[in-house]
Amino acid sequence: MAAAVWTERGRRAVTALGTVTRASHSTVKSQYDALVIGGGHNGLVAAAYLQRGGVKTAVLERRHVLGGAAVSEEIVPGFHFSRCSYLLSLLRPHIYSDLELKKHGLKVYMRDPHAFTPMLEEGVRGAPPRSLTLGSDLAMNQKEIGKFSQKDAKAFPEFVTHLEKLAGAIHPLLDAPPVDIPGVTAGSLRKRLSAAKTLMPIVRCGLKLGRNIPDFYEIITAPIMKILNRWFESEPLIATLATDAVIGAMTSPNNPGSGYVLLHHVMGELEKEKGAWGYVEGGMGGVSKAIASSARSHGADIFTEKDVGQVLVGSDGAAKGVVLKDGTEIHSRVVLSNATPYVTFKKLTPQGSLSPEFIKAVDQIDFTSPVTKINVAVDKLPNFLAAPTPDGKPGPHHQCSIHLNCESVAVLEAAYKDAMNGRPSKRPMLEMTIPSVLDPTLAPPGCHVVSLFTQFTPFHIEGREWTDQDREAFADLVFDWVERYAPGFKGSVVGRDILAPPDLERIFGLTGGNIFHGSMSLDQLYLARPLPSLSDYRSPIKGLYLCGSGSHPGGGVMGSSGWNAALAVMTDLKRS
Known part of the structure; x- marks a missing residue:
């Protein structure tokens, strides 16, 4: 279909046609050994290991699609996005191997080079503006860095x-x-x-x-x-490294x-x-789909559109299952929550079962987020002034994480200060990725999907809620900045999906919009993640466990929280 038709369709309406992942069984049983609340990647990892260990397990996902933040969705017809999380690297190798994820369909496109930072400057004697490209080739990295400093190259x-x-x-x-x-x-x-x-x-x-x-x-x-x-x-080198x-x-x-x-x-x-970082074929939902397939192959039941209303707590103070929002009760020996600590203990757990001191501690967990994610469908590849590709064919830099407004630390600092003053950044830090350059399954021929991971934006704008006008205005600002690096970008846009921090909270359950299920600050790591009394995945409610990124070791599509939580559960079940 011609790109112009896609443009017209996309601009008429941006729809959310989720890539539905159906359950392996049509009905939920009334009794399981373990129930996992939330079908994010950690919850699926926990379910896979529990089921492998002989613990009959079911996963209950609120949305129509599995994956939590590691999810693929068709936002604009024909364009498939990694709607939230967008790159893979941190997934632990032993999980990849144990769960046979390659056998279950996980395919990854490796990126090399991996980082591209173009400058906003006038070229010298007609040459393009300078840029910094980094990859696995050390000699090439030194040549690139040498454009700015021979000392740094060495x-x-x-x-x-x-x-x-x-x-x-x-x-x-x-x-x-x-x-x-x-x-x-x-x-x-x-x-x-x-x-x-x-x-x-x-x-x-x-x-x-x-x-x-x-x-x-x-x-x-x-x-x-x-x-x-x-x-x-x-x-440029310092600022590029500082973005991470x-x-x-x-x-x-x-x-x-x-x-x-x-x-x-x-x-x-x-x-x-x-x-190394790479793109998952079909989007990040491919990771979740492979983990779910592995869990099912061992006998786990996995369900979508099962919205848990509350954890059931017995008269003995122990978790005994969940009740769905439609009133269905499902009983189990243990319950694992892949939700954030705030959602788990403030929304899903009966407040009378928790001490006031514990509830106060949960209220003090930092879930601050700076992120607005913008998913963009385009009908042609961005053409960067610093690395022009007038023929429209991808250059090596197109597969990278493209750092815009990242050529100096002063720019990053100013963007941060804007958000700390309650306003979206006037010159936001932008990390652009174009996974369709390597993965042709994501967009129609000649078209591409673009991910813009932007910072810094506050959860409230000067104390008030975001409006649709705020979202559109911020996206317009972001596009204006991209246009300065890649003229013609705005004219190529078919449709866009704008996810400010409140949207990340509402859609994906990420409290505060925080992609890590809680800030990765020094007071919320290791023995103190998410709280000193919660660092071993066990909650004050016997039989209720945390298995999401809010627990150790934290955020990213890693799987370690789910793996460690599953081990804690199996240890406790053997003792009981």
């Missing part, structure tokens, strides 16, 4: 090696629950010895770090600028703790390549 390989060493040391902590402090410090000698096993991941982490322990401590506590300024001098220290976080590169956010985003691997 330092970059050592920096990458240093960062990989620090990031790799975290892996033992991801695949295990936090240290059992009560068990180690109290109880019988037998209990203490058993709990001491939970110290082993920290020991392995320390052994991996060796003499780099002080560097590790610094990067998880310091502002990332303190570290980047020590290594480098060129603004604030992505998804309402923080500045100059704020303490931003170093850990950077580490969190470089500690993954894909197809055994460290730090």
Whole structure:
């Protein structure tokens, strides 16, 4: 179909035609061993491992489509989007292997190069504006960085090696629950010895770090600028690296703790390549679909359009199942919540079953989000002034994370300050991806899907709710900025889907619009995620567990929270 027809259809109406994932059974049984609230990727991982362990499990998803934030949806007819989460890297290799996700249909397109930062500047003697492109080719990276600083080009390989060493040391902590402090410090000698096993991941982490322990401590506590300024001098390189220290976080590169956010985003691997990120065929819903397929193959029941109203708590104070909003009761020995801690304990759990002190602590969890996600259907590829492709064919840079308004840290800082003053940024930080460059299944021939992950936008605009006019005005502003880097972009737009923080909360259940189910700040990590009393996935309600990204080790399509929660459940079921 001609691009002009798609344009006309898209501009008439942007529809939300979800990619429906049907349940494997037509009816829900009245009794299970375990119920998982929410069909996000962590909930599906937990269900798969529980079912593999012989625990009869059902997943109850509120929406018509599985995946939570890792979901594919057809927003504009013919255009399929990773509507929320949009890149894969952090999924733990043992989960990928254990659940045989490749066998169950997961296909990933690797990106190389992976980062492209064009400048807004006049070219010299008719040449295009400068840009910075980074990938797996170290010599090419040094050549690119050398356009701005030979000193930085020389330092970059050592920096990458240093960062990989620090990031790799975290892996033992991801695949295990936090240290059992009560068990180690109290109880019988037998209990203490058993709990001491939970110290082993920290020991392995320390052994991996060796003499780099002080560097590790610094990067998880310091502002990332303190570290980047020590290594480098060129603004485009520093700002490009700094974007990964604030992505998804309402923080500045100059704020303490931003170093850990950077580490969190470089500690993954894909197809055994460290730090690599890729596009999932068919969108991020392909990850969730593969995990669900694996869980079903072991006998798990998975249902969509089953909206849980409340966790059932018995007279003994223990969870005994759930009641759906249509009144259907489903009983179980345990309940796992893939919802955020706020939704779990403020909306799904009877308030009388929780202490006032606990409820107050939940109210104080930080769910602040800076993100507005804009999904765009276009009828031609963006043509960037800094890397022109007049023939309309994709260049290497089109497969990258394209960083716009990211050529200096001052621009990022100003954008952050706008949001802290209650207003959307006047010059927002933009991360653009065009997955259809590598995955032809996402858009009609000649057309593309564009993801714009934008920062910084507050949940309320100067104390009031977002209006449709606010959404459209912010999207227009974003498009104006893209136009400056890639003239003709606005004219190529077929349709758009604007998700401000309140929309991310309403549609995906992300409290505050926070993509990590809670800020990845130092006071909400490891033993304190989401609260010191909740770090082992077990809630104050016996038999009720957290299995989502609000629990350790946090956000991203990683699966570790679901895996660790499933292990905790199986341990408790064996003891009961």
